[in-house]
Each structure stands twice: as structure tokens, then as C-alpha cells.
Amino acid sequence: MKLTFGKTALTLCALQLAFVGQTAQAETLKASLGVGTKHSTYLAYQSFADFIAENSDLKVKVYSMSLLSLKETPAGIRDGLADLGFVTTGYFPAEYSETNLAANLSMFSTTGRRVDVPGAAMAGAMTEYVLGCPDCLAEFQDQGQVYLGSVSSAPYNLLCTRPIADVADLKGAKVRSSGGNYTRWAEHFGAISVTLPAQDQYEGLSQGVIDCTMAPASDLTNQALAEVAEYTTLNVPGGVFSGTGTSNFNTGVWQGLTTEQRAVMLRGAARMQAEMTLGLHRVSAVNVTGADDIGVTLVEPTEDLLAATDAFVQADRAVIEQQFTEFYGVENATAKIAEVSALVEKWKDLTADIADDQDALTQVYWEELFSRMDPASYGLAQN
Template sequence: MKHIRNMIMAAAGAAMLGGVATAQAQDLKIAVGFPPGSAAFYALDNLAKNIEANSDMKAKVFALSLLNLKETPPGIRDGIADMGFVLPPYYPAEYAETNLAANLSMLATTGEQIESPGTAMGAAMTEYVFLHCPECLTEHKRMNQVYLGTGTSPTYILHCTTPIRTMADLKNKKYRSGAANFGRWAEAVGGTKVSVPGNDIYEAMAQGVVDCGMFSATELTNLQLFDVTKYITTKIPGGVFAGVATNNINRDTWADLTPEQREVIFKASARSNADVTWKYYADAKRNLNDAPDKGIEIIEPTEEMVKFSNDFVESDLKVIAEQFTNDYGVDNAQAKIEKVAELVDKYKKLTKDMADDPEALAQLYWDEIMSKVDLTTYGLD
């Protein structure tokens, strides 16, 4: 309907101008289910500024007020927002192909170590979805969305209301899990996984619904968790959160744009993916430095705990393949896992010096991945 309405408006404008049609300017509504000041808002606010600076389009970011995190995918699908910060793990069946790759995020912190594993995983996810996974693009299409890339968190660590110092301390705890692989880790250490939407973590920790949250230190400010976190155990479970489609856009909105407008948004999205990854990393580093002054004890895990997590990642690859094959009907899951692992290794090497350089990371996104996408057809079939 939106596409038809814009065609009618364009035709009317052409008639008024003696039959010469001109491109219609666009006003884009961008939804992010995090508050102002968060890493996600920072990235999408910069996205809006880049769009406005390089086109005749207007863009406004709505932080929390338009759609929360769980409402965003259907909200973009239905045109409530034109663009938004989508978390595919909230919809495991609808985004099964994308979630298969996101479930492999713990590969980012095993093997070769880099300062910001999120830079490698975000680029690996983005290349995989754009260039190697037509099934991923199809499922975004079924949600009436066009995928525009992925940014990721820094390393996942434990934020708890009780101290976790040993393997024994890990048992019988309730862990908030934001993705299936982290939930399996919680069960592997003898705990219970609890699914809580990101916007509800504060209350869940404050009321004892969960003992620990598994997420990056960025969420201490993103979700105002400094007040409810008393202990942080670093390095475990490891991995990053890669179940992100940073700037998904409604397909009807995308189709209504001129080729020049689509290119502007595409280039701005490369920077936005880099911005969210960098901002998450920078805020996590600052928050960990600030934590002791806010009454939070920082605990280093034992070697046994780190080894357990690394061994878990290796053994979990088979579980991931079986789960996505049997539960979600993903074909050739093992081959897809191997491809993602290959890409993670590739981008560890390419991004190892980019932890604090979002401009270089954005250029990498463009040169290695997004410049290879044919915008004359992408998202229009």
C-alpha cells in the first residue's frame, strides 16, 4: 500500500509539473529498542545523520518510544518503522538461517585472540549473510525486510548478584541467556537458562529471577545495570552477541527509494555496523574500568573455568548442526558452520588492529563485502 501511495503521489506531482516526474524525498522513521546514550542508539543516530548529510532524505531515530526490542522485527515488517535494530534470536524460527551463524559467535573468542573479537564476528556475519547465504536473505524477505549488515558486542561475561569464583560456584544458578548457545553453556555448567528480553533484564536481576546475566559490559550503561550488578566474572562464557541486523529496512520503503538513495543508505549502513561494534567495545572497556568505583567486584576466572568454556565451544558445534537441522529444517548445516568458521578466522586477521578505529572498520565492511552487492537488484526481487 505504501508503494502504491507513493506512486500516486509521484504521478500527481508529475502532472502538476507538466508531466516531468521528480524523485520524492523520504522521511525515514528508525526504531531502536535501547535508550539514548546506548551503543545501538549512537550507531543509528549516526546512520540518520549520514543519510541526511548525503541525500535529500530526512531520518529520525526513535529510542524506545516507537518499538521495543521484541516489537522491532514485526514493526518494520508492518511499516510502523522504516528501519530498525533487529535481534533475530528473538524469532528463532523466522530467522533460523541467520541464527545458525549467530550461534557460532563463541568462535570469536577461541583460537586466535584479538583485542575486539566483535570486529571479526560482525564482519564474518555480514559477509556470510550477504555473499554466502541466500537462504538468510530469503528469510529477511519473508519478514518484509532488507538486510543491511551486522554489528556485534564485545566479549560476553558474567554479571551477577552473587560471586562466581570457581566451577562449583557456577552450579545451580539461574542465567539470563540472550541466544541459544549461551543457554546451552548455562546448562553445561549445571545452571538453568532463563529467557528474558533485554528491556526486562534490570527487573529480573533486581527481583532475583536470575542470578547472573550473560552479556557484554556495555549493558551496564545501555540497560542501566550498574545498580543491580554486584560481581563480574570476566572471560566466561566468552563469545560475542552476533544475532544483530543493525539497520534492517522495510522492503516497501527500500523499493520506493531512488537508486541514489539506496546507495546512500547502503554506504551509511557500512559505517553504522562499524559504529555499533566500536561503541559497544569502547563502552565495555570504560564500564569495566568504572565498575570497582561503583561497588562491583571484578573476578578473574580460574584456568579450569576458561578451559571448560573453550572445550564447550568445540563440542557445541555438533549440537548446533543437529539442532538447526532437526528443529529448524536448515539444509547443509555442517557446511554452513564450516563457512562461518572460515570467515571468523579471515576477519580475525583483517580486523586485529581495528578495535579503536571505526572508520577503518567501516572501510573494511565496504571493500570486502558491501561493495560486492549489486544494488540494482538487491532487495528488489
């Protein structure tokens, strides 16, 4: 859209932007992160803040669980309680239906051609999809936010109080699910899906409310689940959590930054996307490698369970398409699902040999994604 202003209006607009820019320079930006300070996501956010301080005249103060909860963050950014923050779109299925469509396809990252770090591929695919999806960007605009990329967790495993290796073992098991395709996966194999907030997993496992939770192995230490989940079944259900806006900005704050400041933010966002994704992957990898040290027994799924999971993911595409079309009004869902699938395969190739190299991953995220977000124009058309 092109808007034409008179000379006076342009001058006034320039003065207003200059004033806001000066305010942003003088103040420390408030970043809201709804996880604790021991979480690897917090460490990546703190590293992002250090990068911004070292490379610009801005500072970022990270508020860990003390400013806004994960559910409060989108509204808090919109209303100016936080200047930027970690937005979890999955908590808001209607507000972010276009973005959540892509996030609900995360099992594509762990089926078909398997890669060592599926989260790295999914984070790239998710970010590229959203940046090329006007409907997705409009959702963030409507919420007063500027989108700056997505992060992905490590693959989901079954963290259980008893061993689960085959399809028969799942029948009747009480499995905590975050909803959507994970609920359908559990019920497809005869398990009983139980809805619990992530913060209630520990209590649910310890009290026998659930037998298993579907979560990345990083939660064995990030959420201390190793204390109550003695067994971890690898590679199922698979998928990652990628329904995020890693460092979404309040629109007015973003527009008030100078072009140079926005350029540094984009560099920092690319760096944080790699660091945060690899941080989650590495904690999971350490927990798997050192399972004995934390009192966890690893369980390998049978080939039958793996093959049945792959078949479920392919069949579930039609369910996701119908759900997002009928319940959330997403148009052209078939084409959008095909695009996400193609992007996941593209990013499996792009990250195949570098996925555990933070500098290399940062560079590919920068070259393929963030360098294409012009700091002189990206996010400035949003009101």
C-alpha cells in the first residue's frame, strides 16, 4: 500500500518518528519471557540482550516470569507493558490461526527423511513461511506486533513412568498432550489423552494422573521431569514445538527505532533463533546421552510404532486441513500445507551439515531469512 501525504504532514510525521526514536535510544527495552532463568531459552535471550548492548546504543532487560506470563505476553506487548517478548501462538488458536496452521505441521520435520536436528530445519521453514505469508503477518499486525522469527524445540519423546515401546504398550496409557495432532496421535494408538498445562506435568506424573507426557528430552532437566519420569521413549511421537514469535516487537516501539537499531535487532534475532533452537537441542542431546546419570532409562520404539507414526502424520494432513478450514476460516489450506511441507524439506537440506554449528546456523538464517527483512521498511507499514 502506498500513502500520499502533503509536505506538512510528512514533516510532522518525521518529527514524531524522530521523537519516538530518541525516546527508544534513551530507554532500556523491556523483554518479556515467560520461563525461568535456568531454562536454556532464557540463556539465549540474555545472550541476545548482550549482543544488542555491544552493537548498538540500546539495552534490553529480560524479565523472566516477572513481567508477563506466556499467556499474557501477546496482550502485554500490544498494550506496551513489554517492548518485545516471546509469543506462544498456540495458546491463541483463533488469533493466530494462519501461523498455527504451519506450526501444527511440525511432525513433518521428524518423518520421512530423518535429520539429526529437526528443530533447526523447522525453525527455518516456519520463519520463511510466515515471512512469505501475508495472512500470517496480518495476524501479528492486528495484535500490535512485528514478527521477528520463530524458534523450534527439540523433538518430542514420551517421558513416562513405565516403558512404552510398541503400539500395544500405548493402549490405555494416560498421556499428557498439548492438543491438536498430539492428542490425535495418542488417541489413534488407543491411549487416553489428558490435557494438562506444561507446568503441571511434574505433579501429574508424580501423582499418577498421567503415565506419560509428550515433551522434548530437554524437559527432563529444564522442567526436572527426570525426577518423576523414569523412562524416555525416543523418536515418538516426534514433531517439535514451533508455534512461536521469538522476539516479537510492539509495533510502535519498532517503528520508533532508527534504521541502524532495527538492523542490529535483525542481526540479533537471527543469532538468537540459532542459539535458542540449538540450546534446546543440546540440552535434549545431553539428557539422552547422559540418561543413566539422571536416572532415566532410554526405550527404543519398535519399527512398527515408527512406521505407524509416519503413516499417521501423512493421514493427519487431511484432518488439519479440514480443521483449519472449517473452524478457523483459513483459505487455500491445501496449498499452504503443501508449501510448509516443501519448506521443511528445503530446510532439512540447508541445515543437514551445519545444524549443530551455531555460527553456521546463524549465518544461514541470516542469509536466507533475516537479511531479506529490510530494516528501512520491514514492519513500518503496520499501524
